[in-house]
Amino acid sequence: xxxxxxxxxxxxxxxxxxxxLVRYAGASGDFxxxxxxxxxxxxVGLPGVLAHGMLxxxxxxxxxxxxxxxxxxxxDYGVRFTRPVVVDPDAGADVSxxxxxxxxxxxxxxxxxxVKHADATVLVxxxxxxxx
Numbered sequence: 340x341x342x343x344x345x346x347x348x349x350x351x352x353x354x355x356x357x358x359x360l361v362r363y364a365g366a367s368g369d370f371x372x373x374x375x376x377x378x379x380x381x382x383v384g385l386p387g388v389l390a391h392g393m394l395x396x397x398x399x400x401x402x403x404x405x406x407x408x409x410x411x412x413x414x415d416y417g418v419r420f421t422r423p424v425v426v427d428p429d430a431g432a433d434v435s436x437x438x439x440x441x442x443x444x445x446x447x448x449x450x451x452x453x454v455k456h457a458d459a460t461v462l463v464x465x466x467x468x469x470x471x
Contacts, residue, residue, distance in 0.1 A: 340408045342448035342471065348438040349406035353398050355390055355424065356431040363394045377428065390424035395434060395461060399454045402436040403467055414447060415468040424456045432456055438467075447471055 342348075360374050372379040373389055380388050396418050404413070426432040434456050441451035452465035 340411060340471070342440045342443050342450075342469075344440050344443055346440045348440060348450055349402045350435075350437050351402045352433050352435045353402070354431055354433055355394075355426050357388065357426060357428055359431075360388065360390060360394070360426060363391055367391065367393065369393075385423070385425075387425040387427065390426050390432065390434075392420050392423075395420075395424055395454065396465075398434060399436050399452050399462060399465060400467060403438045403450055403452065406438070407469065412470040413467060414470050416466070418452075418454075418462040418465040420461070421463050422456070422459050422461045424461055434461070441466065443471070 357375065364370050364374055369391055373383065373385060374391055375388060377388055400416055424432050424434055434454065437453040438450050440448055442449040447468050447470055450467045452467065454462040454465055
């Protein structure tokens with residue numbers, strides 16, 4: 340696969356529901372009640388039930404991975420969490436991911452991710468590096 344700076348690698352919006360959070364809690368073992376109970380989230384000053392940060396991070400990378408050739412090697416992935424994803428009990432939450440090539444050298448390409456929820460960036464410095 341070849342990469343060109345500025346090229347969009349992938350773009351997708353993922354819909355999360357409260358069921359998504361319960362399933363992720365079961366898979367990850369993270370049963371912190373701020374991820375499924377409104378009363379607990381409110382009692383600690385949160386605006387509502389939050390998606391797990393690692394779920395958001397994993398979903399963002401999965402959008403890119405699905406667009407890459409199967410033999411592509413990911414050599415690094417990192418993000419900084421800036422805002423939570425609040426998942427409404429009825430409407431859920433949409434997380435949008437835009438993956439664009441930010442840099443290319445002889446051995447790798449850096450893919451920059453823009454990850455948003457409700458028009459707010461939820462991950463910054465979200466970058467995935469692949470071997471070429």
